[in-house]
Amino acid sequence: MVWVELKKILKEGIIIVLILTGLMVHIVTTDRDPYAASVIFEIFLLLYASFTGWSMFDRERQEGAVEYLLSMPVSRTRLFFLKFIPRTFSVLLLLGVYLLLHSYIDFPSFRPLSEFSLIYLAFFLVSLSFSLTLKNFIGALFITSFLSVGLTLLLKVINPAMSDSYAIVTINLLILLFPVAFFIVFQRFDIKPIRTFNWKFVTPMVIIIGMMVGVVWLMSNSGWHGYYLSHDGDLTRYSCTRTQIIRKDGEITNLKGCLRPLMEADGSIYMQVMKMEKKCKIKKLVRLDLQEGGIQHIMDVKDGWHTGYGYPGKDGVLKKGIYYNILQNWEKKECKILMIHGTSVKGIPVYGNFYDKPIKELFHVVEEPLQFFVLSHERIYRIFKSGEADELPFCCDSLAVWKNRLLIFEKQGMTLYEISDQLKPIFKMNGNIRKLRRKFGSLLSSKVLIHAEKGFYLFSLEDQSLEPVDLCSRPYYYHVSGDTLHLLWVKVDEMTYGRMVNGKIIKQKKWNIKIEQEKGWRIILPYPSGVVVYNKKEFEKYLFDK
Amino acid sequence: MINVSNLNVRFGKTNALDNASLEIDRGECILLAGANGSGKTTLLRAVAGVLFPRKGNISIDEKKVGPATREKTAYIPTSLSFYDSLKLKEAVKLHASFFPGFAYQEIGDFAFEMDRKTGSLSKGEKSLFFLSLALSTSPDYLLIDDVIHFLDPHLRDIFLKSILQLIEEEQLSVIIAAQSALDIEGVVERIVVMDKGKIVLDETVEDLKCSFVRFYGEKPLENLPVVFQKDWEGMKEMYIYPFESHMKPEGRVEHLTLAEILRAFIGGEYGMG
Numbered sequence: 100m101v102w103v104e105l106k107k108i109l110k111e112g113i114i115i116v117l118i119l120t121g122l123m124v125h126i127v128t129t130d131r132d133p134y135a136a137s138v139i140f141e142i143f144l145l146l147y148a149s150f151t152g153w154s155m156f157d158r159e160r161q162e163g164a165v166e167y168l169l170s171m172p173v174s175r176t177r178l179f180f181l182k183f184i185p186r187t188f189s190v191l192l193l194l195g196v197y198l199l200l201h202s203y204i205d206f207p208s209f210r211p212l213s214e215f216s217l218i219y220l221a222f223f224l225v226s227l228s229f230s231l232t233l234k235n236f237i238g239a240l241f242i243t244s245f246l247s248v249g250l251t252l253l254l255k256v257i258n259p260a261m262s263d264s265y266a267i268v269t270i271n272l273l274i275l276l277f278p279v280a281f282f283i284v285f286q287r288f289d290i291k292p293i294r295t296f297n298w299k300f301v302t303p304m305v306i307i308i309g310m311m312v313g314v315v316w317l318m319s320n321s322g323w324h325g326y327y328l329s330h331d332g333d334l335t336r337y338s339c340t341r342t343q344i345i346r347k348d349g350e351i352t353n354l355k356g357c358l359r360p361l362m363e364a365d366g367s368i369y370m371q372v373m374k375m376e377k378k379c380k381i382k383k384l385v386r387l388d389l390q391e392g393g394i395q396h397i398m399d400v401k402d403g404w405h406t407g408y409g410y411p412g413k414d415g416v417l418k419k420g421i422y423y424n425i426l427q428n429w430e431k432k433e434c435k436i437l438m439i440h441g442t443s444v445k446g447i448p449v450y451g452n453f454y455d456k457p458i459k460e461l462f463h464v465v466e467e468p469l470q471f472f473v474l475s476h477e478r479i480y481r482i483f484k485s486g487e488a489d490e491l492p493f494c495c496d497s498l499a500v501w502k503n504r505l506l507i508f509e510k511q512g513m514t515l516y517e518i519s520d521q522l523k524p525i526f527k528m529n530g531n532i533r534k535l536r537r538k539f540g541s542l543l544s545s546k547v548l549i550h551a552e553k554g555f556y557l558f559s560l561e562d563q564s565l566e567p568v569d570l571c572s573r574p575y576y577y578h579v580s581g582d583t584l585h586l587l588w589v590k591v592d593e594m595t596y597g598r599m600v601n602g603k604i605i606k607q608k609k610w611n612i613k614i615e616q617e618k619g620w621r622i623i624l625p626y627p628s629g630v631v632v633y634n635k636k637e638f639e640k641y642l643f644d645k
Numbered sequence: 646m647i648n649v650s651n652l653n654v655r656f657g658k659t660n661a662l663d664n665a666s667l668e669i670d671r672g673e674c675i676l677l678a679g680a681n682g683s684g685k686t687t688l689l690r691a692v693a694g695v696l697f698p699r700k701g702n703i704s705i706d707e708k709k710v711g712p713a714t715r716e717k718t719a720y721i722p723t724s725l726s727f728y729d730s731l732k733l734k735e736a737v738k739l740h741a742s743f744f745p746g747f748a749y750q751e752i753g754d755f756a757f758e759m760d761r762k763t764g765s766l767s768k769g770e771k772s773l774f775f776l777s778l779a780l781s782t783s784p785d786y787l788l789i790d791d792v793i794h795f796l797d798p799h800l801r802d803i804f805l806k807s808i809l810q811l812i813e814e815e816q817l818s819v820i821i822a823a824q825s826a827l828d829i830e831g832v833v834e835r836i837v838v839m840d841k842g843k844i845v846l847d848e849t850v851e852d853l854k855c856s857f858v859r860f861y862g863e864k865p866l867e868n869l870p871v872v873f874q875k876d877w878e879g880m881k882e883m884y885i886y887p888f889e890s891h892m893k894p895e896g897r898v899e900h901l902t903l904a905e906i907l908r909a910f911i912g913g914e915y916g917m918g
Contacts, residue, residue: 100742103735158728162764166726169695171743172716289696291656 105185107158108151112189115147116196137207141215144197145222146240151190152227153239155182160234166290175286183227190223214267221247221271228281231288232297246274254315258322273314276307326633327360327368327412328626329389332642335360335368335411344392347642352392358385361406361414362422366390369397369415369422369439371406381405386442395442403428406437407462410624416464416543423464425473436471436482453480453488463500465518472505474498479507481522491522497534499547501560506547508534513549515563526563544579557584569602576625587625591616594623594630596643610641646670647692647786647818652701654687654842661687662698663842671785672816674808674832676823679839680911685822686723688839689788692820693720705786716744719779723791723822725771729764733774736763737781744782752777753803768795776804780811787811787819793829805832824911826903836903838910846910850903856887857906862896873909884909 122140159165168178194216201212208215222243229239251270255261280303288296322338329335334345335358342358345351357373361384368387374380381404384397407414407425415424415437422439426446434449463472471482477494499506505516512529516522532551546557550573557566557579568584575589584599591612598606614621614632621634629642647669654662662684669675677685690696692703694710705714731739737759741747751757752773757766766774772792779787787808796804809832811817821829826836836853838846848856860883865874869892874883885892901909 100739103731103739158730162729163724163726164728166690166695166722166724167728170693170715170720170722172712173743174712177712287697290690291696295656 100181101185104182105188108185108189111151112147112193115143115193118143119193119197119200138209141209144193144219147193148190148219148223149226149240149243150236151186152223152225152243153230153233153236155186155227155230157230169288169290175288179282179285186223186227190220194219210267211264214264217268217271218247221274224278225274228277231281231285231293232300246277247271250274250311250315257315269315273311276310277304280304280307323633323638324357325359325411326624326631326638326640327363328624328629328631328640329363329368329412330626330628331389332628332640333389334631334638334640335387335389336638337373337411339373344389354387354392354394358387358394360412361424362417363389363412364417364420364422368412371400384437384439384444397439397442398444400426403430405429410622412626416462418464418466418543423462423471425462434488436486447482447484447486449482449486449488451486451488452490453482461498463498463505465500465503465505467503468519470518472498472500499534499560501543501545504560506534506558506560508532513558515560528565546579548574548577548579548584567602568599575623578625578627587630589623594632594641596630596641606644608644612639614639646706647820648702648704648707649688649692650702652688652691652703653699654684654691654696655699660842662691662701664701665839665842665844667837667844667847669786669818669820671818672812673835674812674819674821675835675837676821676826676829676833677837677839678823678826678907678911680824682841683839683911684842685839686790687842689720689790689820689822690722692786693718693722693788695720695722716782717785718788719782719784719786720788721772721775721779721790721792725768725775725792725795727763727771727775730762732760732762733757733766734759736774737778740778740781746783747781748783749781750777752780752807755800755803768792769797769800772796773800773804776807780807783815785816785818787817789819789821791822791824793821793823794825798828801828805829808832824907826907830903836907838907840910853906854900854903856889857901857909858885858888859883859899859901859905860885860896861899864895 119140156165159168171178173181198212198216201208210218225243225246226239229242233239233242247270251266254266254270255263258266281300284296284300284303287299323336324339325337327335332347336343336345337357337359339357340355342354342356343351344354358370359373361369361371366389368389370385370387371381372383372385374382380402381400383399386395386397387393388395404426405428407427409415415422417423420440422437424437424439426435426437427433434453436447436449438445438447461474465472469484473480473482474495474497477496479491479493479495479498480488481491482488493507493509495507495509497508503518505518505522507514507516511531512527513532513534514524515526517525528551530551532549534547534549545561546559548568549556549558555568555570555573557568558564559566570586572588574586576587578585582600586597586599588595588597594610594612596608596610597604612632614634614637616634621632624631629640632639632641647667649665649667652662652665653660665684665688667688677688679685687696691698692705692710694715703710705718708714727736728739737749741749755773757770757774757777763771763774772795775792793801793804805828808817808819812819821833823829826833830850833850835849836846837844846853861877861880862883863880865881869885870887872884872886874881876882888898
């Protein structure tokens, strides 16, 4: 039986192999666009996989041999595999040939080969599930294409942030439930009219589709991409198409468009209006009145321009009511320093020895004399008021700025510079010193918490004092405000907030984190008023006592 | 032994089998008769394991119908379902691949040209080829669904002789589904008549012939089990079943052939009583 099947399938397969080889030879020997050929080529393979699956019982149907086959002394399981194994062999053989050709010839594929292989096998197995139910191949191909490709596109529509690969893998693995259901229902396949079988198959199909919808629904993200907790404890969140302000009392203000918080200032937030296409694009900068929800336009942003990098509400620097940020065009290698006050904006074009690749910067402003420090990929750039930029001749892991002081953490030690026209080193400490990088919000402070050798210290940028701090473990976040050190420790399911004055904990609060890590993904963002914890589906806010 | 108990099969709202029960011993040859749509094919299909009943049980030699029972049961469907594109020699090979002890044997002296395709065989030839395939598996039970009438008298003779021989020599049990008992009266020993999915008659041929009579008389009969009656030029023509010897109707009493009895039972001119 297996041999009879195999002979028939291989005959059909040889035609495809010949077409495949012909196309390959054509691509290799001519200058035609190989991409177009590869698409035709892969569509051929998908058609073959689908046809091979669907035609599992076509011969019996055409020659009226179903009753004969069912009367043979084999179980339905064995019967299934007698038909399935030769087809699987043939389909895998062709896929193997294709992958082999790929390894020898540099040849484009419309998706990565692993994904294409998955789609190819899904086409085979899903079409196979309709081998009894559907009498014509076009119907089977249409349904299979819908399930494999259509549902992937649908998932992308539901969840645009999901990567193409993830959507393809998810859907094409999910639809493999169809052949499983077919195999189960096939155990009760008999000579009754096919509608009887179809009715049996409908139930698991409905269950599977229900499960798929459920899984897609569960997998789909909430759609909220980011959260920001304001100084008053109001939560702002944004998705591709809308923004919400959730007040402390639960009242919700809905706003149109994707408004990503940049920096909070005096009861309003500077925000960028985003447009979700293949990549996020910034369309304009606005100022949102947190109380009224009113939006004031600041400036339009042309395609290709981006603001700096940072978590929501921690992007750029606010000093004396002026909001500073960087606007960059990675492709054109152009950059501007933005100085925004209210709704008026001033841009300083940057020129000189600046970056040569997209930078992920930490941005610092020194007011007297006005200049900017940018840390990106271990390089430090100093940008003057005129816009002239220069790369400093040393690398660093991180830095801190306070008034006219610049503290640089190097591989071994740290150096404090006084900033004037020149950078003048005024303090140096060697050893294995690490600054604790994460801070609450984007608040600036005169002191930084460092980890040196085995202890923790508060280092003052003003008087260079080094004050030991008795901490049993490294905090997740910290912030120095006057004499108070705010600390946050995070464990998997627990979070502890503490305030320390003169080396003593004066306030401590513990929370159990309810938001679970989803595929290792959970963001914990402390702001001056509290902490927001979120994953792709839900969020929780934990407010500090005032 | 084949044991069918309370078998129910439904096609949509139609009861194809309605609590059908039947027992067939080794070496028995049964004629399964009934009008079109009476459930003969459905019953055979259920016994052959190509159709799952909704309710009820079928066991063959105390085993539930499945691959093991199908190994002992040869089934010749009325559709003569087979791969028409295969040559006869390929068909033999394919059939052999399902039965470990398969040894191809021709029926009588009838030899097939093995390079012919099965699709090119006439229905009669195909029936005979099917029988040869079936008997090559040395079955204990043979289910033949309404194919006898495909055969010409010569082939029918070959067909029936082969079956008779196996019944005698190998204790083969045979169920032949047919609408007529013509030519097979000498082969079958028990009659099962079906109507609308129910078994309405199950008798040995001998008993049936004794207890089924036709009566001609002037007066209608009282207190006798008349299956069917009609007027015939002032005379009453009545079919009585079961007729017992102590019944003494006034008139002419005739015993019938099996074919006539079946015609009386299977609707048509006579209709069911």
